[in-house]
Amino acid sequence: xxxxxxxxxxxxxxxxxxxxxxxxxxxxxxxxxxxxxxxxxxxxxxxxxxxxxxxxxxxxxxxxxxxxxxxxxxxxxxxxxxxxxxxxxxxxxxxxxxxxxxxxxxxxxxxx
Numbered sequence: 001x002x003x004x005x006x007x008x009x010x011x012x013x014x015x016x017x018x019x020x021x022x023x024x025x026x027x028x029x030x031x032x033x034x035x036x037x038x039x040x041x042x043x044x045x046x047x048x049x050x051x052x053x054x055x056x057x058x059x060x061x062x063x064x065x066x067x068x069x070x071x072x073x074x075x076x077x078x079x080x081x082x083x084x085x086x087x088x089x090x091x092x093x094x095x096x097x098x099x100x101x102x103x104x105x106x107x108x109x110x111x112x
Contacts, residue, residue, distance in 0.1 A: 017060040075108040
């Protein structure tokens, strides 16, 4: 049921300009899905929907699609911004980073 409901949510936000959870809940009900506002809120969070302003300035839901290329660019930028130097000590590679950036640089390295 959840998969069908979320598919319907995507269909609804593509075909209609929906700006509130209440409006989305009502449209789902019209389509035969009984969902509470809390359920719709969870679906929005899980589906990573976001709001954008249309040409009139009114906010509406859209699906944000993050591509692998976008993620690669982010990780490369994080690595380049946080990396300071590297050195090896026998079989260990020591990477020096900007203060507070070690975890981010490590995550960027793990991505590749």
